[in-house]
Amino acid sequence: MWAAVVAFAGWFVVLCGLRLAPVSVDQEVDLEGGGSFAAAFSVYWPALGITVLVAAVAIYAAVTRAWTTAALVVSAMTAVWSAWALSQGYVMDHRPTLDNYVWTGLALAATATVLATSARGGPRV
Numbered sequence: 001m002w003a004a005v006v007a008f009a010g011w012f013v014v015l016c017g018l019r020l021a022p023v024s025v026d027q028e029v030d031l032e033g034g035g036s037f038a039a040a041f042s043v044y045w046p047a048l049g050i051t052v053l054v055a056a057v058a059i060y061a062a063v064t065r066a067w068t069t070a071a072l073v074v075s076a077m078t079a080v081w082s083a084w085a086l087s088q089g090y091v092m093d094h095r096p097t098l099d100n101y102v103w104t105g106l107a108l109a110a111t112a113t114v115l116a117t118s119a120r121g122g123p124r125v
Contacts, residue, residue: 003071003115004061010108011054011078014085017101018047024096043091046084050077071116075109082106 054074061070082102085091092099 001067003112003119004067004074006108006115007071007074007078007112008054008058010105010112011050011074012105013101013108014078014082014105015047015051017095017098017105018044021095021098021101024094043085043088046081050081053077068116068119071112075113075116078105078109082109 054077057070057073061067082105085102086099
């Protein structure tokens with residue numbers, strides 16, 4: 001169960017970064033116009049979709065007690081989204097501290113994966 005808690009915490013940290021990371025005051029990296037739509041379409045909307053999936057996984061895990069599966073699924077979604085977001089330089093330029101949140105969430109996802117796969121008796125999927 002602790003692996004799932006760490007995995008959910010990792011995604012929560014990423015979401016906090018998306019909402020709370022300060023926006024750059026540099027006018028050259030402002031996302032007005034086309035950049036704003038591109039960021040919404042390629043970074044923010046997938047994060048919203050993953051949040052819905054994370055909530056569904058949390059409900060599934062609470063009902064079936066499949067905490068190891070929940071930890072692995074949420075960690076995988078966090079890792080894939082984090083890799084994608086880190087490759088989008090304009091978003092990282094717009095929110096300069098977002099990469100700290102993303103790397104922290106990625107580290108928590110990796111920790112959750114290690115916890116889930118090294119659980120006593122191996123992973124019970």
